[in-house]
Amino acid sequence: MRLLSSRPVLFALQLLVAVAIIGIWHIGSTWKVPAGLISQKSFFLLDPFFFSTPVAVFERTWKDFATGVIWYHLGITLLETALAFAIGAAGGVVIGFWFARRRIVAAVFDPYVKMANALPRVVLAPIFALWLGLGIWSKVALGVSLVFFIVFFNVYQGVKEVSPTVLNNARMLGMSERQLLRHVYWPSALTWMFSSLHTSVGFALVGAVVGEYLGSAAGLGYRIHQAEGVFDVTGVFSGMLVLAVFVILIDAVVTVIENRLTVWRPTVPAGH
Amino acid sequence: MRLLSSRPVLFALQLLVAVAIIGIWHIGSTWKVPAGLISQKSFFLLDPFFFSTPVAVFERTWKDFATGVIWYHLGITLLETALAFAIGAAGGVVIGFWFARRRIVAAVFDPYVKMANALPRVVLAPIFALWLGLGIWSKVALGVSLVFFIVFFNVYQGVKEVSPTVLNNARMLGMSERQLLRHVYWPSALTWMFSSLHTSVGFALVGAVVGEYLGSAAGLGYRIHQAEGVFDVTGVFSGMLVLAVFVILIDAVVTVIENRLTVWRPTVPAGH
Amino acid sequence: AAQGAPALAQKAEKPTLTLGVGGKPLLYYLPLTIAERNGYFKEEGLDVTINDFGGGAKSLQALIGGSIDAVTGAYEHTIRMQAKGQDIVSVIELGRYPGIVLVVQKDKAAKYKSVADLKGAKVGVTAPGSSTNFFVNFLLAKQGLKPDDVSYIGVGGGASAVAQMKRGEIDAMANLDPVITKVESDGDAVVLADTRTEEGNQKIFGGANPAAVLYLKRDFVAANPVTTQKLTNAFYKSLKWLEKASPEDVAKVVPEEYLLGDKTLYLAAVKASKPTYSITGVIPEIGMKNALNMLVEFDPELKSATIDLPKTFDGTFVKKASETIK
Amino acid sequence: MSGVGGLADATPVTGAPAAAELEGVRIAFPGSRPKDAPFVAVEGANLRVADGEFLAIVGPTGCGKSTLLNAAAGLLVPAAGNVRIFGAPLAGLNRQAGYLFQAEALFPWKTVLDNVSIGLEIAGVSAAEAKARSQDWLKRVGLGAFGERYPHMLSGGQRKRVGLAQVLIRDPKILLMDEPFGPLDAQTRQIMGNLLLDLWSLDRKAVMFVTHDLDEAIALADRVVIMSAGPASRIIGEWRVNLERPRDIAEVRLTPEFHALHREIWGALREEVVKGYRQTEGAA
Amino acid sequence: MSGVGGLADATPVTGAPAAAELEGVRIAFPGSRPKDAPFVAVEGANLRVADGEFLAIVGPTGCGKSTLLNAAAGLLVPAAGNVRIFGAPLAGLNRQAGYLFQAEALFPWKTVLDNVSIGLEIAGVSAAEAKARSQDWLKRVGLGAFGERYPHMLSGGQRKRVGLAQVLIRDPKILLMDEPFGPLDAQTRQIMGNLLLDLWSLDRKAVMFVTHDLDEAIALADRVVIMSAGPASRIIGEWRVNLERPRDIAEVRLTPEFHALHREIWGALREEVVKGYRQTEGAA
Numbered sequence A, B: 001m002r003l004l005s006s007r008p009v010l011f012a013l014q015l016l017v018a019v020a021i022i023g024i025w026h027i028g029s030t031w032k033v034p035a036g037l038i039s040q041k042s043f044f045l046l047d048p049f050f051f052s053t054p055v056a057v058f059e060r061t062w063k064d065f066a067t068g069v070i071w072y073h074l075g076i077t078l079l080e081t082a083l084a085f086a087i088g089a090a091g092g093v094v095i096g097f098w099f100a101r102r103r104i105v106a107a108v109f110d111p112y113v114k115m116a117n118a119l120p121r122v123v124l125a126p127i128f129a130l131w132l133g134l135g136i137w138s139k140v141a142l143g144v145s146l147v148f149f150i151v152f153f154n155v156y157q158g159v160k161e162v163s164p165t166v167l168n169n170a171r172m173l174g175m176s177e178r179q180l181l182r183h184v185y186w187p188s189a190l191t192w193m194f195s196s197l198h199t200s201v202g203f204a205l206v207g208a209v210v211g212e213y214l215g216s217a218a219g220l221g222y223r224i225h226q227a228e229g230v231f232d233v234t235g236v237f238s239g240m241l242v243l244a245v246f247v248i249l250i251d252a253v254v255t256v257i258e259n260r261l262t263v264w265r266p267t268v269p270a271g272h
Numbered sequence C: 001a002a003q004g005a006p007a008l009a010q011k012a013e014k015p016t017l018t019l020g021v022g023g024k025p026l027l028y029y030l031p032l033t034i035a036e037r038n039g040y041f042k043e044e045g046l047d048v049t050i051n052d053f054g055g056g057a058k059s060l061q062a063l064i065g066g067s068i069d070a071v072t073g074a075y076e077h078t079i080r081m082q083a084k085g086q087d088i089v090s091v092i093e094l095g096r097y098p099g100i101v102l103v104v105q106k107d108k109a110a111k112y113k114s115v116a117d118l119k120g121a122k123v124g125v126t127a128p129g130s131s132t133n134f135f136v137n138f139l140l141a142k143q144g145l146k147p148d149d150v151s152y153i154g155v156g157g158g159a160s161a162v163a164q165m166k167r168g169e170i171d172a173m174a175n176l177d178p179v180i181t182k183v184e185s186d187g188d189a190v191v192l193a194d195t196r197t198e199e200g201n202q203k204i205f206g207g208a209n210p211a212a213v214l215y216l217k218r219d220f221v222a223a224n225p226v227t228t229q230k231l232t233n234a235f236y237k238s239l240k241w242l243e244k245a246s247p248e249d250v251a252k253v254v255p256e257e258y259l260l261g262d263k264t265l266y267l268a269a270v271k272a273s274k275p276t277y278s279i280t281g282v283i284p285e286i287g288m289k290n291a292l293n294m295l296v297e298f299d300p301e302l303k304s305a306t307i308d309l310p311k312t313f314d315g316t317f318v319k320k321a322s323e324t325i326k
Numbered sequence D, E: 001m002s003g004v005g006g007l008a009d010a011t012p013v014t015g016a017p018a019a020a021e022l023e024g025v026r027i028a029f030p031g032s033r034p035k036d037a038p039f040v041a042v043e044g045a046n047l048r049v050a051d052g053e054f055l056a057i058v059g060p061t062g063c064g065k066s067t068l069l070n071a072a073a074g075l076l077v078p079a080a081g082n083v084r085i086f087g088a089p090l091a092g093l094n095r096q097a098g099y100l101f102q103a104e105a106l107f108p109w110k111t112v113l114d115n116v117s118i119g120l121e122i123a124g125v126s127a128a129e130a131k132a133r134s135q136d137w138l139k140r141v142g143l144g145a146f147g148e149r150y151p152h153m154l155s156g157g158q159r160k161r162v163g164l165a166q167v168l169i170r171d172p173k174i175l176l177m178d179e180p181f182g183p184l185d186a187q188t189r190q191i192m193g194n195l196l197l198d199l200w201s202l203d204r205k206a207v208m209f210v211t212h213d214l215d216e217a218i219a220l221a222d223r224v225v226i227m228s229a230g231p232a233s234r235i236i237g238e239w240r241v242n243l244e245r246p247r248d249i250a251e252v253r254l255t256p257e258f259h260a261l262h263r264e265i266w267g268a269l270r271e272e273v274v275k276g277y278r279q280t281e282g283a284a
Ligand SMILES: Nc1ncnc2c1ncn2[C@@H]1O[C@H](COP(=O)(O)OP(=O)(O)OP(=O)(O)O)[C@@H](O)[C@H]1O
Pocket: D029, D030, D039, D041, D059, D060, D061, D062, D063, D064, D065, D066, D067, D068, D102, D230, E152, E153, E154, E155, E156, E157, E158, E183
């Protein structure tokens, strides 16, 4: 157990998973199941028309980076993602706190927040474009509309989870509402918030990409859309690969901040 | 304060918000700002080409229900939503627990889960359609792919948040891993889980609708798409209105279950 | 490319433009890509940003919302918008035939030999309410069938459509290139009705039926005649170039990415689509009527509206372009 | 020295209002299931703490001692009766009081030093000064070396002492203390008790001190009250402790007056506990 | 009766292995900041509890009593030394032991009754029987009427008693009890103490009993050990209590043997506490 969780071993295991996935993908998309084995015709397990092949995808990705064409698009998408994440998370935190502390506000607006959360963003895209134009802001809005709700619900719950004794102690120590927020609610809701941030990093990116996909002139979503239009699955998968790698990087940053802000927690005893 | 939070007063306030929103919408979409006041030309604050008018939307919705055409589509969408919600939530809970209890599994798969969470689902629609056909399952898959991650991250965190003393007590009482899950982790993670369920109800519906929007033969998303294709904004908004109302109903069910399962919690002292 | 056009003498009122399109790599919009890649916009002194949208409807909405200046999109939008009181005008025709093809699943070809056999079939269209949907409605009506006699399934215009044809989930499908060329070349489908060719259009519509056009808000055209002229010129040049070009020439001009999926497929699709591109840039009267008939038949909203067809197309700009560009 | 049971021997009514006064207080909690009748923890409790008085409250477990302190702190609103603080009816929190809770109440996300200094910082003391004074207080409670730790790294008794420092450093006018020395060993208890007495003698706060240790109650307090066993418990006995001040806790126990008083209170208390035990044992 | 300091007077080595044996145990916690040196709470602790022996552990606050119990329970793994349970080295949890924690450890989401019965249900007892026996146990700890409540609706002392019932109902071979009677009044304490003694005398479990109350330690135990003040604390004294059994806790205190022993242990302990207080006061 202790051996298994050491850094290099862990990394090796992670690599193993990657190799396995890519291996399956490679075989499925390059080896034809001979005719008569399962069905009449010989066929691919993962038809390269829909799945491309890993070699082609890596080649394309490498080329995109080597020639540098992708940096511009990546930059735009990451900017949108970062903005969507920051604005959505900030909004979720602020409104979440506000709702949690003002019972009536929460009770009155509760159904409307839930309604808003259920609106399909894809349909709203034209309205975002109308209000915010075609620049990055309409994409940011789409990302915000995903991130906000995830963070909001978690912060709202996190604030309500504060230990009543600790809260009473804080009040008896004379804290004002603002000081309660800073010294009690905020640190107590932090774990909740970070849990939601891990989810919402991904959603911020999804929002940005889908926004680009629905209408734009640049960005990874735009590139994916272009590739889809000409059946260039390799291009589609290469775009998604780049997305996936970058979300890991952003998430790592979130984790570093999280560990910084939650040093005080007891380390949980290991499962086994 | 006590007066304000009584049931009928609350309801009246909620109604007030609805009336205000609809009022703004009505005025914005029917009253033209006269020329010269703000800009050269006279214009609508909320152009009915994009926003329709509330009267038209309610009329259409009423007609759809009166003639009964909408029930079939609504039924399909709700079925998809329910399935997406149930499967996604169950998957999130199970995998969340599994990851939280098996450190190594979590550590190894962590980056892959995060990558998967960042893939734009809209782009994956063709693959879902390829594997699952055009029936309800490809839409369910889309919903699941949204719900799963939200629930997963929260359950994962919820399990890790269990009080170490309570956990130690349970272990000293002789609980097996399964009993720990049932008697400790599960009840302790419930609040976390329900917080995520409130978010994911909306997302399940969004997934189903977007799935229908991208390709289907029935459902509210199909109707919305159809309306969009012929620039029938009234139809689009009417569809979203129906969605919004039904998500509130589903959420109410979740809340009832939540209150049932968490009777044991101390009622948090009121904010003010 | 031609030069010395008098329009060049004047400066465009709005040299920086945003142009919308719903799926730029689609062959339907090939003239746009040609104009862009061959530098015709620059030649005209225009700086055009092309914004790609998830679909034609979204680019139209962006035009009306004011975030873009011009759209390359379906001609029928100009008719619909007239019914909705939005003043939109097309200035040059880019595609003279819709290019929509109705195919049936290979294994079911024996069962569905003609449109009349489709009763009770599952028919894939790009989207409910789209022109592919109306096209099938129209074909059915000619056989005395109603839209309700088949069940429509939206399958999109990309890989999903191919997937459904392969899976055999749908019996028939109305779609555009390159989906059609793909399913044809893979041997998954058999053609029932084809509007990519002259004779096909003759058979189905009794003449042309405009597809893609360049349309703008009438206000914009009135306020920026020179800009509009220059835009029209660029597209006109593009049409002239396409008239003479071979599929290989096209492949050389379009962005490399367009070929990355499958070059032979691309070439085949270009070849199949070539007849659909407009030659004169002018929408013939019969074309307008055909388009309107198709819509009126199945859209209750349009049925009650009175459409002034000549208002949908302003031919003066193409005329001027054809005079100056040889 | 004169221990007298019953409320007859109340403090003479002087001109100054009592620091805290509970009058006919009734406190009820909702039943465990919605349909259950409410549980009346305290009924008709009368209690008065004069300014500068050290009052000890003893009583059988679960009788309602913490509940009374909560009422005095303004954390629980009585269903009937009045709570007055320095003569004014209490509305909302009692801002004059410092409360050492029976349960864990430290901020788990703050270091021990920050836990202690937060009260000062809230009151507007500069961060540097607050830290310095907190460090001093930590030393006084025997935890000078533990300032950097987080609460979960402390033993039960150490946590309690941090709580003590957290409350005392604010120097409130009324001190509410719920078993402050519970998890401490006898020796540390005495040290802390003397610390508290020193502090109290400086400016004579009003103190409400809940304890299970009758020795401690008598050694520290001016007056000891005992509560009846719950439910619906109230104050049933009161003794004035006329031992000389300043006292040393260890020494005062050796005096015969102490023993006499102890015996008397103990007798009354024992009866009550046995009664309470029987009541909660069977009743539905 | 013969109180002797030091470990020399260890229980004679019989054939039977000790119920729990700690040998040269060292327990270190990571420092508060990563760069800090680890904090050695216990160093070279030797402790042996024979089967059927009632051992009381006293020591200054923060010396490492809870830490030792955690080691015996298998919750903390010693950095050095051995822990043996009935002769076998302990790997993982000590499944033979029941542990009453010093901190709150009830399941907040279970009713009081379910909290008590869970141990039986886990052991495979039928739900109906488990409930019946739990109700019986609740009566024994004076909470018969409170079975339907959730823990947050109880007073501190009531919660502790639920914990007591939760552990005792399982009838474990080794009992680890960390200040079980801390928040109880003196009278209830005696009732609970007698309850524990009755139970213990039935089948003579091995008990490790941490308390701050020396009276209680002597009244209950066969042997009392005291620990030195931390850090790096260890067992520094040991006294055999040869008072007659069965004992009544209240009465045994009145015997002169009791008083002699008390004085002796108290003397040793006081010294240690004062030392400990000084150590933690200043050191960085
Ligand atoms: N939230 C609650 N809901 C219902 N009953 C409660 C609640 N809090 C306390 N009680 C009950 O009120 C009574 C008094 O509780 P309180 O905590 O004041 O006792 P206490 O005197 O402090 O006891 P201890 O010495 O054990 O701390 C107890 O019987 C307890 O069960």
